[in-house]
Amino acid sequence: MEKKNFKNHFIDEDEDIISSVYDKIELCKRIEGTVYTDIFLFPQIWSKLIEIEAELGVLIEAKGLSLESEKKMVAFKSYYSDERVEFPFKLIVVKTNSKFDSLEHRHYLGGILSTGIKREKLGDLIVEGKNCYAIIFDGLFEFLKLNLLSIGRSKVTVEEVGDRDIPQYRFEEKEYLMNSYRLDVIVSALISGSRNEALKMINSSQIMVNYRLKTNKSLTVKKGDVISIRRYGKHIFEGSEGETKKGKIKGKFKKYI
Incomplete structure (x- = not known):
């Protein structure tokens, strides 16, 4: 796969990281051995690499702290290599x-x-x-x-x-009443604060959605999105549990503890 086509699979990701990953794949092919990423990758990168494995022409394995881990190191192994994958x-x-x-x-x-x-x-x-x-x-x-x-x-x-x-991840499940799925509304609920407080945090780059900084207050948060809030931890949006009689959304979240 040419580098340009490879990068098209990761349009929203850091270009330097994606270029480095591509170079390691090419190195793996040249030496017909096993090459490892030199950083732990976020799930939107390592999961996409596994998805397009056949197109890349190498074997791909990702491993982290546990099976449920989000950040993982990736091994690229040549089809011609007999060596065992030993993550460093x-x-x-x-x-x-x-x-x-x-x-x-x-x-x-x-x-x-x-x-x-x-x-x-x-x-x-x-x-x-x-x-x-x-x-x-x-x-x-x-x-x-x-x-x-x-x-x-x-x-x-x-x-x-x-x-x-290694123990299992533990979560605290909570339900919040919300007016909409907008980012500022959800941040306000998760910090138990006002919309103005939420807006200040969004505007000062304290909010990440799926590990990317977000400054668009009207961004729609979807089921499965990971919202990270500085000083308030990381939360997974589990979706809606329906609405109240007054039309409020019952949003369900899991917080990493």
Whole structure:
């Protein structure tokens, strides 16, 4: 597949990322081996790669923290290669024994990124109790272990874990009454704030839909869309549960916890 045609499958994505992915596919063909992406890709990219696998002329495998993970590393394997796919990442757990602080997803993420590690080198995170499970590039594990010693006032340790140690994602399900499916209306509901507050957040680039920044207040949110709100977490729109007698929409959402 020519590069121009390849890019046409990813019109809304970052051009540099898509070009890098294409180059890795071409490298895979040239060396007749296995090549891996050097960042974790969002689902709209890795799922499309799997969808067009036959057209690309290579075998494609995507893997993340768990089967349900959104961010995944992708392996491109030549049809002529017998080598086993060995993803260059490590599954880790960040542990704290603090009796006073209750660390959340945002605290762990901020702590890891404060070491200088770039977000794209880190996959999904799952927080369970006083542990945060994550996936990170192989070469960054020792660096993180040496440099992430505390998060806020809490001392932490970083250890490698196996597949079986990774917990399932947990969600909090909620229902909100809304006047429409517009982005500003939905953000207002999710933050339990006014439309003006929602508009300020949208206009100041604090809202992402399906991992892309959105500044169009009238954007229609559809079932399955992922809405990320700075300081308010990530939510999946599960659709409508009908309407009230007064015509309000019963919107159902799942929030990552």
